[in-house]
Amino acid sequence: MSKKKIIVVGSGNAALCAGIAALEQGADVLMLEKADEALAGGNTKYTAGAMRFPYDSGEDLIPLLRNPDDPRLPDTDFGSYTQAKMTEDLLGFNDGRPLSPEQTNLVTKGLETMQWLSGHGVTFEPIYSRQSFEKDGKYVFWGGLTLAAENEGVGLWEMEMTAFQNLGGTVRYESGVTSLIMEDDIISGVMVGEEAIRADAVILACGGFEANGDMRTQYIGPNWSKAKVRGTPHNTGDGHKMAFGVGAAEYGLYEGCHATPMDLHMADFGGLHLPPGERKNYRKISYFLGVMLNANGERFVDEGENFRNYTYAQFGRAVLEQPNHLAWQVFDAKVDDLLYAEYRFHDAHFVEADTLDALCGKLDGVDPTGAKATLDAFNDAVDEGTPFDPTALDGKATRGLPLPKSNWAQRLDTPPFRAYPVTGGITFTYGGVQVAENGGVLRADGTVIPNLFACGEMVGGVFYNGYPGGSGLTSGAVFGRRAGRGASMA
Incomplete structure (x- = not known):
């Protein structure tokens, strides 16, 4: 039986998690990145590499650490950050909305996804410099955010890229996807300029529209044409436009970011x-x-x-x-x-x-x-x-x-x-597309667009009027893993 061929559009945290998950299932994965290698990785490289997820005690964190023998650990109070607390935090930004299905997935799959990443050699260290204060001889962590990748977002990207390539994944840089190929209402590949690349499934993991001034003005408001763009210049809404072009509906809070x-x-x-x-x-x-x-x-x-x-x-x-x-x-x-x-x-x-x-x-x-x-x-x-x-x-x-x-x-x-x-x-936008439980992109009527999947900033419904710091990278990993598995099993 031949391997399922999957294309991942983008090369950031969500894209790499999707690629790793698909490779685990035996798929043949090609990652197509618009930027050159130096600017690859989407917004991930611009982050501090911090990831928010629920944990019951410091014992949940030790297996995730790059250095579990750090001499500061015996004098560290990580506290706890339970699923109930993360739920409460997300609801605090929802303007009265109940927890969305996407938020439920973020909460319930966060620790599991971190453990999965650790199993692929992606390790973390406590954020002593930004998330703790010394008190009574202890490093006391506050606010539920405790771990980040060594060397911040660049370090996270490098570890995930290593894991992806070690599993056999292939990356092509300076290969921006310009459109999706749809035949008989089924996605069958992508176009890179004039080049057609066929695949059994396509995963859109190419970020939001924060680097597109016209889309910021259209969806968020005229003030946002003045915003400083913190991350990559390449997140210009390409994935959104391609998804809309094949029938996906807008989903989530488009005026939010x-x-x-x-x-x-x-x-x-x-x-x-x-x-x-x-x-x-x-x-x-x-x-x-x-x-x-x-x-x-x-x-x-x-x-x-x-x-x-x-x-x-x-x-x-x-x-x-x-x-x-x-x-x-x-x-x-x-x-x-x-x-x-x-x-x-x-x-x-x-x-x-x-x-x-x-x-x-x-x-x-x-x-x-x-x-x-x-x-x-x-x-x-x-x-x-x-x-x-x-x-x-x-x-x-x-x-x-x-x-x-x-x-x-x-x-x-x-x-x-x-x-x-x-x-x-502006860091990233909240509006995206709606995805099914396997990461498949949905039309407005709730039906799935066959062979099209999405993750990362492409997924709407995760954040509304605010954002508990560090949740974005975790969201990318959770929904990336889900999309990679879904695409490889569809």
């Missing part, structure tokens, strides 16, 4: 040239330790609403929707040692002053009078009786402000003061 505050002066598609540990340094997500001011000098979000894992995607949107699509993050010297490394990055833009008056005068594009009034009112409203604790929702809040800061509110009173200019950066 993952965004985050980014350095106002960064270039689009920036960061991939940086070494591991620095590739995320254009983002600015320590806002919870200070305040954010818009062009009117006003606060516009509750910076301490929750751990930043649960707020940065919404706050990136909020920044972009401010006048002139910008804001300034303001800190004092008390929190210098708690700010993430991205604030000490050599290309980080900031202003500094010894007084708040002088600082407000340096905030380009901001009303200095309004800014000073806002900071004075904030300082007067801080509850001084509650201790500051960055490892917990500490309840150290403001009192009497129309817009509170609910946690980690400290007076801005210790010079020198610094402020960092930010805008909104």
Whole structure:
């Protein structure tokens, strides 16, 4: 019996998981990537490689580690992140919607998928630098996000690509798929320019439309033409258009996307040239330790609403929707040692002053009078009786402000003061296609388009009004594995 021939369109985390899963089932897998080898991997290479998934205790994590003998482990408190907690987190972003079938799959298959990846040599390490604080001699993890690939997204991509090729998978770079071949309502291959490549199944794993300004404007809104694109320039909605062309329906929240505050002066598609540990340094997500001011000098979000894992995607949107699509993050010297490394990055833009008056005068594009009034009112409203604790929702809040800061509110009173200019950066889009339980792409009437599968950012219904940090890579792995298995068994 001849091997089933499967084409995977794209070469990121979801695509590689699909390819690995199909190869496990004995398929012959060809991966077609639009970019050259240096830019292959979609958005995966631009990530910090962190993956959110449920676990009951640190015992679930040890088998996934690259170095299970790390000397810090005996003094590490990973806590737990149960399926119930991840469900609660996702529901918190659903605007009253029940858990979608896609979200249920993400929750119930997350740990299993991580264990599967580990079985293919894809290993992880605790995120000590960004997800833990030292407290009473322990490394205390917070927010349910604990593990990332060594060397971040590039390391994850390299490990998955090694696993894919070791199983016999083939990759062709600079081979952008331009259309699907459909004969008698059945997908039978793809076109790469004028070249027809036949296959028994096609898996679309080629990302969202975040790098397509026209589609961002069409689906998310006119402000989004101004967003900084954090990841690959190649995620331009090609897969969406091809799927729609053969009858797939739009599914999920098309006006939704993952965004985050980014350095106002960064270039689009920036960061991939940086070494591991620095590739995320254009983002600015320590806002919870200070305040954010818009062009009117006003606060516009509750910076301490929750751990930043649960707020940065919404706050990136909020920044972009401010006048002139910008804001300034303001800190004092008390929190210098708690700010993430991205604030000490050599290309980080900031202003500094010894007084708040002088600082407000340096905030380009901001009303200095309004800014000073806002900071004075904030300082007067801080509850001084509650201790500051960055490892917990500490309840150290403001009192009497129309817009509170609910946690980690400290007076801005210790010079020198610094402020960092930010805008909104888009990472990936939420709208996609609907897939069946085996990853097959569905039409609007619920019937399957034969031999067409999808995973990664192509799958709608996973995220709505927000995003628990680290869920995106896990989603890609969960739905990639499912699509690879489904395509090989169809």
